[in-house]
Each structure stands twice: as C-alpha cells, then as structure tokens.
Amino acid sequence: MHTFFLGISLFLCLLVIPCLYRMIVGPTVIDRMVAVGAIGTKTLVILILMGFLYDRIAMFIDISMVYAILNFIGTLAAARYFESEGEI
Amino acid sequence: MYHTPPLNDTRPRTPPTAYNPVFSQNRFEQLRHFFLSFILLLSFWLILSGHYDVFHVSIGILCCLFITYTSCEFFFVHVGARDSHVIITRFLTYIPWHLYQIFKSNIYLAKLVFSPIHKLNPHIISFDSKLTNGLALVTFANSITLTPGTITIEIEDSTFYVHAIDNAVAEDLSSGDMEKRIANIFSPVDHKQERARAILAEESDNLVVKTIARIFTPFIQVYGLYVIAHGHYSPGGGFQGGVILAASIILLALAFGLKQTMNKIDERIINKLRSTGVFIYVGIGLLCLLLGGNFLDYARLDLFLKVGTPQARSLGILGVEIGVGMAVMACMTAIFSEIATGGRLQQAPPSSDNKPESEDHLS
Numbered sequence: 001m002h003t004f005f006l007g008i009s010l011f012l013c014l015l016v017i018p019c020l021y022r023m024i025v026g027p028t029v030i031d032r033m034v035a036v037g038a039i040g041t042k043t044l045v046i047l048i049l050m051g052f053l054y055d056r057i058a059m060f061i062d063i064s065m066v067y068a069i070l071n072f073i074g075t076l077a078a079a080r081y082f083e084s085e086g087e088i
Numbered sequence: 089m090y091h092t093p094p095l096n097d098t099r100p101r102t103p104p105t106a107y108n109p110v111f112s113q114n115r116f117e118q119l120r121h122f123f124l125s126f127i128l129l130l131s132f133w134l135i136l137s138g139h140y141d142v143f144h145v146s147i148g149i150l151c152c153l154f155i156t157y158t159s160c161e162f163f164f165v166h167v168g169a170r171d172s173h174v175i176i177t178r179f180l181t182y183i184p185w186h187l188y189q190i191f192k193s194n195i196y197l198a199k200l201v202f203s204p205i206h207k208l209n210p211h212i213i214s215f216d217s218k219l220t221n222g223l224a225l226v227t228f229a230n231s232i233t234l235t236p237g238t239i240t241i242e243i244e245d246s247t248f249y250v251h252a253i254d255n256a257v258a259e260d261l262s263s264g265d266m267e268k269r270i271a272n273i274f275s276p277v278d279h280k281q282e283r284a285r286a287i288l289a290e291e292s293d294n295l296v297v298k299t300i301a302r303i304f305t306p307f308i309q310v311y312g313l314y315v316i317a318h319g320h321y322s323p324g325g326g327f328q329g330g331v332i333l334a335a336s337i338i339l340l341a342l343a344f345g346l347k348q349t350m351n352k353i354d355e356r357i358i359n360k361l362r363s364t365g366v367f368i369y370v371g372i373g374l375l376c377l378l379l380g381g382n383f384l385d386y387a388r389l390d391l392f393l394k395v396g397t398p399q400a401r402s403l404g405i406l407g408v409e410i411g412v413g414m415a416v417m418a419c420m421t422a423i424f425s426e427i428a429t430g431g432r433l434q435q436a437p438p439s440s441d442n443k444p445e446s447e448d449h450l451s
Contacts, residue, residue, distance in 0.1 A: 059323055062136075
C-alpha cells in the first residue's frame with residue numbers, strides 16, 4: 001500500500017510541473033492565479049498521502065486543512081485585488 | 089441569553105440586513121438557531137480534537153459557545169432553523185446523485201481530452217434560473233462548477249453565465265435536472281420568497297463569495313481555537329492559531345468589504361486584545377520568575393496551581409499559547425487593515441447610545 005501512495009504522490013508531483021510552467025510563463029495574471037490554485041489543490045492531496053506514508057494521518061490532516069483555508073483565502077484576496085484594481 | 093445581533097458594537101441597532109442577519113425576531117427561533125449552530129460547531133471540534141477527557145471537552149464547549157455567540161446567525165441567513173433538518177436530509181440524499189454526475193462527466197471529459205480529433209467547443213451559455221433562495225442559487229452554482237466541463241462565471245439576478253467546454257455538457261446542463269433536484273432540496277423555504285428577494289437584492293454582487301464566507305467563518309474560527317488549545321499535542325500552537333483566527337476576519341473583510349467588517353470588530357477591541365495577549369504571555373513568564381524559576385519555567389507553577397509538575401507545565405504552555413494567539417490574531421488583523429487602506433481606515437464614530445459593557449465582550 002505504501003508503494004501505491006508513494007507512486008501517486010510522485011505522479012502528482014510530476015503534474016505540478018505543467019502548472020508551474022503556466023504560473024511562470026502564463027501571459028495574464030488570471031492564468032497565474034488559476035495555476036497557483038491548481039498547485040495548491042495538488043499539494044493538499046500530496047500532504048494527505050504523506051500522512052498515510054508516515055502513519056501520522058491526524059497530524060497531516062491538520063496541516064492540510066490550514067493549507068486549504070489559506071489557499072482559498074489567498075485566491076480570493078488576489079481575485080478581489082485585481083477585480084477592484086488595488087482596493088479591498 | 090442571546091438577544092443582540094453579533095459583533096454589533098459601535099453602531100446603533102441596524103435593521104436586519106444580510107451582513108447583520110437576524111432571521112427572525114422571535115426569541116424562540118433565535119434560541120433554536122443558537123443551539124443548532126452550537127451543536128454543529130461542537131461536533132466539528134470533537135471530530136478534530138480526539139481528546140475526550142473532561143478538560144479538553146470543556147475547553148471545546150467554551151470555545152464553541154463563544155464562536156456561536158459571535159456568529160451563530162451566519163448560518164441562518166437564507167434558511168431558518170425550523171426548515172433546516174428537512175433541507176439537510178434532502179441535501180444528504182442529493183450528494184450521492186451529484187457524485188455520480190461528477191463521475192460520469194469526468195469519464196466523458198477524459199475521453200474528450202484524449203481523443204485524437206478535436207471536438208472541443210468552449211463557449212459561454214446563459215440561462216435564467218427559477219430558484220429564488222440565495223442558498224439554493226449558491227448550491228446550484230457550486231454544483232455546476234464541481235461538475236467537470238462546466239464552470240459558473242457569474243450569477244446576475246438569477247441569470248447564470250456558465251462556461252461549457254462542449255455542446256453535450258451544455259445540453260446536459262440545460263436539461264434542468266440538477267436545478268429541479270436543488271429546487272426540491274430548498275422547497276421548504278419557498279413561502280419566504282419576499283425575504284429571499286430582499287437578501288438577493290442586497291447581495292447581488294458576489295452572492296457566492298458572501299454566502300460561502302459566512303458559512304465558513306465560524307468553522308475557521310473554531311479550527312483556529314482548536315489549534316491554539318491543542319498546540320502541545322499536534323502541530324500548531326498560539327501563533328498558528330492566531331493566524332487562522334485572523335484569516336477568518338480577513339475572509340470576512342474580503343467578502344463584505346474591509347470598512348464594514350472593521351466597523352463591527354472595533355479597532356479598540358483589536359488594540360485591547362493585542363496588549364492583553366502580550367500581558368498574559370509576559371505575566372506567566374514573570375510569575376515563574378517570581379516563584380523562583382527562570383522566565384517561562386512552567387514547572388514552578390505547580391506551587392501556584394496546586395497540581396503535579398507535568399500538569400503545571402501543560403497548563404502553563406496552554407496559558408502562554410492563549411496569550412500568543414490573542415496577540416497574533418490582533419496584530420495580523422491590524423496589519424491587514426492598515427496595509428489594505430494605506431493607514432487611512434475611517435472608523436465609524438462610537439454612537440451615543442452605545443452600551444458600555446458591549447465594548448469588551450471580545451476581550
């Protein structure tokens with residue numbers, strides 16, 4: 001089972017690379033924001049898989065929840081910022 | 089007893105609005121809202137906590153009571169507690185159907201992506217929804233977004249603008265099956281159309297963001313308090329918990345506007361919290377020093393607390409973490425509001441009929 005989780009984590013890590021490319025190259029700000037959101041979602045899953053790998057799932061679920069909350073608020077803040085052109 | 093609108097400190101009692109939501113003036117109804125929110129938040133805490141001894145459960149009850157007091161009406165803007173159990177049961181039966189839809193369109197989309205011939209036809213469709221309740225609209229919008237292939241772009245006066253990647257997906261959406269099911273979930277509140285329309289008129293911009301922020305905020309706050317209270321078992325502690333608490337306030341500020349939020353959470357309370365937090369931290373440290381140990385030498389507190397050394401250490405750390413959490417939360421909120429406004433935040437002047445005791449219910 002550990003090999004399975006490790007394989008999935010590595011595959012997700014590979015999938016982060018295209019998003020990273022879009023984040024760095026992406027012609028518009030919106031592209032970059034969506035790419036960051038996608039990377040965040042993948043990181044969340046990787047964190048939980050890490051929890052299974054290290055047999056400390058309770059701890060990693062705590063961390064991943066904080067990550068989810070901050071990812072959500074961060075995306076929202078960036079969207080608000082660009083929507084209203086610098087005013088919040 | 090809960091009878092005042094939450095976080096309404098500096099301004100006279102405003103009429104019920106979406107941000108300052110009072111679903112019903114009926115005392116019994118408000119009590120029902122209070123208990124239902126309390127049970128929701130407490131079950132969330134108990135799922136997180138994993139420590140079921142008297143001490144931790146009582147900390148949980150205190151934290152959940154506090155959060156319920158400040159924000160219990162956040163859950164019941166669109167739907168009252170009286171109808172909520174029907175809605176929750178129907179919603180739970182909706183979830184499997186929706187998961188099946190997600191599964192189906194996932195497979196379809198994967199086929200589409202991997203097929204050698206390009207059949208993609210991304211376009212934006214608009215259609216009018218018959219749903220009147222705000223929560224129903226938000227559920228519908230989020231269901232569309234969760235289903236692969238379609239993304240809700242905007243809701244404007246119950247007109248949906250949806251980006252569809254393919255004709256088949258768009259046709260599937262306009263068949264109206266999903267909308268009918270969601271209308272069925274929220275049919276118990278159909279008779280409250282007037283109120284629903286009033287809320288929709290007020291929140292027509294950013295309906296989804298406002299509704300989701302309102303539902304999430306109490307849970308985020310409970311989570312922050314959980315991180316503070318369990319800092320000595322699990323990752324986190326005062327600093328992290330404080331940041332999460334501040335994040336919940338920043339979320340409110342992003343959804344409802346900074347000015348409106350900072351009018352509800354008085355800047356003076358923020359300042360008081362900041363200094364109280366530092367006072368608790370330094371106070372515990374100095375207490376250890378006075379009892380003959382080093383600064384923050386918690387083991388010395390056993391004389392003072394009349395418990396064994398390990399418990400004294402645990403309690404001392406908990407106390408310090410509470411102080412750090414308060415200070416960090418207040419500082420983060422202050423930093424955010426100062427940076428976002430460039431230091432020119434205009435506070436509403438305190439009104440003359442301000443009750444003196446309402447000032448420090450947060451501190």
